[in-house]
Amino acid sequence: MSGDHGDATIAQRVRRLETLLEEKGVLSGARLDEIIDASLSGASPANGARVVARAWTDAEFRARLLADGTAAVRELGFMEGSYQRLRVVENTETTHNVIVCTLCSCYPLRLLGPSPSWYKSEAYRSRVVREPRAVLAEFGVELAAGTEITVWDSSAETRYMVLPRRPEGTDGLGEDQLAALVTRNALIGTAAV
Amino acid sequence: MTDRFPPGTPVRTFPHDPPHHTRLPRYARGKRGVVVEPEGPAELADVSAQGRGDAPVEQIYAVRFAARDLWGEGDHHVVLDLWESYLEAYEEDAADER
Amino acid sequence: MARINDVGGVQNFGAIDISDDAEPFHADWEARVVGLVNALRAQGIFNTNEFRDAIESMPPAEYLSTSYYERWFLAVRTLLEQKGVIRPGELDD
Numbered sequence: 001m002s003g004d005h006g007d008a009t010i011a012q013r014v015r016r017l018e019t020l021l022e023e024k025g026v027l028s029g030a031r032l033d034e035i036i037d038a039s040l041s042g043a044s045p046a047n048g049a050r051v052v053a054r055a056w057t058d059a060e061f062r063a064r065l066l067a068d069g070t071a072a073v074r075e076l077g078f079m080e081g082s083y084q085r086l087r088v089v090e091n092t093e094t095t096h097n098v099i100v101c102t103l104c105s106c107y108p109l110r111l112l113g114p115s116p117s118w119y120k121s122e123a124y125r126s127r128v129v130r131e132p133r134a135v136l137a138e139f140g141v142e143l144a145a146g147t148e149i150t151v152w153d154s155s156a157e158t159r160y161m162v163l164p165r166r167p168e169g170t171d172g173l174g175e176d177q178l179a180a181l182v183t184r185n186a187l188i189g190t191a192a193v
Numbered sequence: 194m195t196d197r198f199p200p201g202t203p204v205r206t207f208p209h210d211p212p213h214h215t216r217l218p219r220y221a222r223g224k225r226g227v228v229v230e231p232e233g234p235a236e237l238a239d240v241s242a243q244g245r246g247d248a249p250v251e252q253i254y255a256v257r258f259a260a261r262d263l264w265g266e267g268d269h270h271v272v273l274d275l276w277e278s279y280l281e282a283y284e285e286d287a288a289d290e291r
Numbered sequence: 292m293a294r295i296n297d298v299g300g301v302q303n304f305g306a307i308d309i310s311d312d313a314e315p316f317h318a319d320w321e322a323r324v325v326g327l328v329n330a331l332r333a334q335g336i337f338n339t340n341e342f343r344d345a346i347e348s349m350p351p352a353e354y355l356s357t358s359y360y361e362r363w364f365l366a367v368r369t370l371l372e373q374k375g376v377i378r379p380g381e382l383d384d
């Protein structure tokens with residue numbers, strides 16, 4: 001049934017579906033625009049970076065974050081309605097964490113921003129659970145030989161974020177400057193910071 | 194709700210292979226792991242996907258698997274969030290495959 | 292039974308393209324599909340599990356040859372047909 005629509009592009013078919021649904025009173029065009037805006041608005045890796053910077057500078061916040069990520073990020077104003085629990089997992093000198101959703105593409109959107117295509121790709125989803133060290137090396141993350149790697153496969157209602165290690169030589173930096181160091185990939189685990 | 198599998202419980206995933214939606218990936222079916230902690234109850238995805246509105250609520254557990262137990266090799270671990278009905282307690286003295 | 296989306300440990304998907312996307316959506320229609328799914332879900336037309344089920348139920352060859360958001364579009368169409376919101380084939384009349 002699909003794939004045989006040489007004349008109509010996907011864009012045309014999407015528009016046609018919207019029109020059909022509006023004609024049937026299922027959707028209104030204006031409402032759809034609002035929802036599109038709402039889906040992405042406020043979703044940014046800057047949010048996750050702020051959480052990390054706070055954890056790096058406030059040991060009690062860090063402890064709360066690791067104990068109950070959902071509640072801790074709410075303290076910073078980040079509410080997330082679409083999933084049940086946020087779990088933050090910390091990298092240490094001997095452990096490194098990396099996140100995946102092998103079954104689809106589950107991801108904490110509000111804290112990390114839109115997910116990159118690679119995160120959604122079969123190549124990443126198939127390989128990171130099987131050979132994480134090699135995958136991390138392809139992302140430029142070289143881990144010491146004894147480092148234990150844990151891969152978190154988001155198979156249910158919990159969403160995961162990595163708390164990367166604070167880089168050396170950053171003692172003098174304020175929270176904003178620290179947040180600026182944190183990349184989206186670090187929050188997924190495919191970068192050190 | 195008392196959790197059937199407290200943290201630290203050795204468990205095995207059922208070798209389940211349903212014809213419907215499920216959130217137990219193939220690579221982790223019939224495998225031994227250890228419960229990390231409960232994740233909070235939710236409607237069982239397998240039934241919720243059928244759209245009748247009658248999905249049972251079950252506890253979900255984060256379960257940690259050694260790569261070696263999943264694929265016979267590897268030194269890393271994989272943690273999956275699994276609904277209670279995907280799991281059974283693993284008894285060390287039960288008949289084992291290897 | 293194994294579904295095509297269940298790719299953990301499957302070989303030969305090739306190198307991971309680690310480059311970042313310039314934009315979250317490569318075309319407007321992708322954003323509109325996301326909006327459509329979110330709107331329909333918010334209205335209770337289907338739930339997230341039904342939506343995932345519809346994507347996973349695609350024949351493997353179709354799943355592997357369509358882009359991520361095109362799968363979303365196809366899944367939405369399938370669900371709407373199954374639930375009688377649109378007639379089978381009505382979209383492409």
